[in-house]
Amino acid sequence: MDCVIDNCVKESEVEDLTGYCKKHEIASINLKNEFENWLIAYGSDYTMKNYLERIVNDDDINKGMFVIEVAKYRIEQQDWN
Numbered sequence: 001m002d003c004v005i006d007n008c009v010k011e012s013e014v015e016d017l018t019g020y021c022k023k024h025e026i027a028s029i030n031l032k033n034e035f036e037n038w039l040i041a042y043g044s045d046y047t048m049k050n051y052l053e054r055i056v057n058d059d060d061i062n063k064g065m066f067v068i069e070v071a072k073y074r075i076e077q078q079d080w081n
């Protein structure tokens with residue numbers, strides 16, 4: 001099975017239920033870890049939805065292409081966990 005991210009032709013990890021390939025899986029983990037830092041910095045009422053939208057839209061935030069792709073995918077899926 002291909003990675004769930006649009007235009008990504010890498011194979012997803014078979015034993016991994018997220019459907020991401022290795023690079024997007026790592027980006028997804030980094031994204032989650034960074035959210036924990038944001039909760040500490042901005043307060044625990046900061047939501048995953050706000051966070052993902054800022055990752056996608058705010059050019060001042062330093063982030064990789066894989067991270068942006070995962071954030072976009074999660075917004076499409078309305079995955080706020």
Ligand SMILES: [Zn+2]
Pocket residue numbers: 003004005008009010020021022023024
């Ligand atoms: Zn991928």
